[in-house]
Amino acid sequence: MPRTQVLVAGDHFVTDALIREALNAELGADALSATTLTLPWPYTPYGRVAEVDEASGDEDSLIAALAGAQVAVTQMAPFTERVLAASDALKLIVCCRGGPVNINVQAATERGIAVCTTPGRNAVAAAEHTVALLLSALRGIPQRHASVQAGEWRSDLYALTECGSELAGSTVGLVGYGAIGRRVARILAAFDATVLVHDPYLPADAEVTSTPLAELLSRSAVVSLHARLSEETRGMIGAAEIAAMPRGATLVNTARGGLVDYPAVVEALGSGQLGAAAFDVYETEPVDPASPLLTAPHTALTPHLAGATVQTAQRAARLAATAVGAYLRGETPPALANPDALAVR
The missing domain is CATH 3.40.50.720 (NAD(P)-binding Rossmann-like Domain)
Known part of the structure; x- marks a missing residue:
């Protein structure tokens, strides 16, 4: 069975290593072929990128990293309309936060790309x-x-x-x-x-x-x-x-x-x-x-860090991996922000 291509776009809080460890625990190390893109947050503040907010990184780097990826797991990457339009293989984005403010959910839905979040992580x-x-x-x-x-x-x-x-x-x-x-x-x-x-x-x-x-x-x-x-x-x-x-x-x-x-x-x-x-x-x-x-x-x-604990980051990665696992098994994943995208799938 071919491996699912996954982009792990972590940062310095919900790290690449945490996400990959959670994915391996959920699906097994042989189920996925993962590439990584490390975003600069929180050492560089997040901000608006094109039409999405509270994002880290840039569109061009994300587009390049998404080549061939069917699944993406991130907390802060800017999934703009331009990024989504350039990512033909993409079918699922899991956002490791309570709301997908850094994702153009409408554009994802129109392309049949499911978007999940991790509510309750913090x-x-x-x-x-x-x-x-x-x-x-x-x-x-x-x-x-x-x-x-x-x-x-x-x-x-x-x-x-x-x-x-x-x-x-x-x-x-x-x-x-x-x-x-x-x-x-x-x-x-x-x-x-x-x-x-x-x-x-x-x-x-x-x-x-x-x-x-x-x-x-x-x-x-x-x-x-x-x-x-x-x-x-x-x-x-x-x-x-x-x-x-x-x-x-x-x-x-x-x-x-x-x-x-x-x-x-x-x-x-x-x-x-x-x-x-x-x-x-x-x-x-x-x-x-x-x-x-x-x-x-x-x-x-305090400077907007109520959710900043080691356990929050670990929990976000685990919840994200659970969503990926459910989707790949053909189930409706938890915390799905755009159920209409599944009809396009």
Whole structure:
């Protein structure tokens, strides 16, 4: 039986070696003939390539590497209309991320090229990072760390007005209840926090009920965002929503920067309406060095790396290999973004 030609277009996170190891475990070393293309991300930031976004590498290198390939596995390669048009043998692309933003899915569908993703690959990492940021904000850990580094030993931080807050006994509102939100809820339960959820798309058999957003905001000492970014959710937390939260509440966002009005956050931190804020995502990335958010009080900030763990990369490779295996066995692969492509196949 001839080997299936596969392009492994890894990077320095989901590496070529991880993908090839997962493919061999799923299908056997003799089932595939693999070529590799190592993309420069994350040492070189991703960006827009032609009509696709959050991509790494260039079209010409990808076209050359795809010669004869029937399957491609990647996280960041730019599968543009031009690339797809030049890849006659290609039948399957597996994207090692939650959404195929670096793939022109419509153009792939028109050519009968199936596109799969690996949703949930970073749910554990993102949930744990969310709680780490939340605790850092509640206890002012970044500021305390900087103080100790500066040679200070501030006993005045025991003053009642300077103390942080506990999660135990607090009400935490989760906006969005997908794979990450559900895991955050389980972690918070271990802290004896009360969890409210707002998600209008909860399935009928969900173990929680959706609380109206206005009620969730008014009752929650901490609000953590886990919603997808869409026209419906863009800017969903602005000045009015922040004003509806209890004074001194904490806002956490590890989902997408476009969910939040950041100038409103800065103003609320300055006024004390927000007691703290913790963010891993921002409206513009990287953050403008002149952004007032960087000097706002009581913040815990990280550079969009909530999902960056060794286990996330390993899980993404395994999920991708599972999709390749299903497709090659003639099954409908999991997390298929364009089922109509199978009809063309």
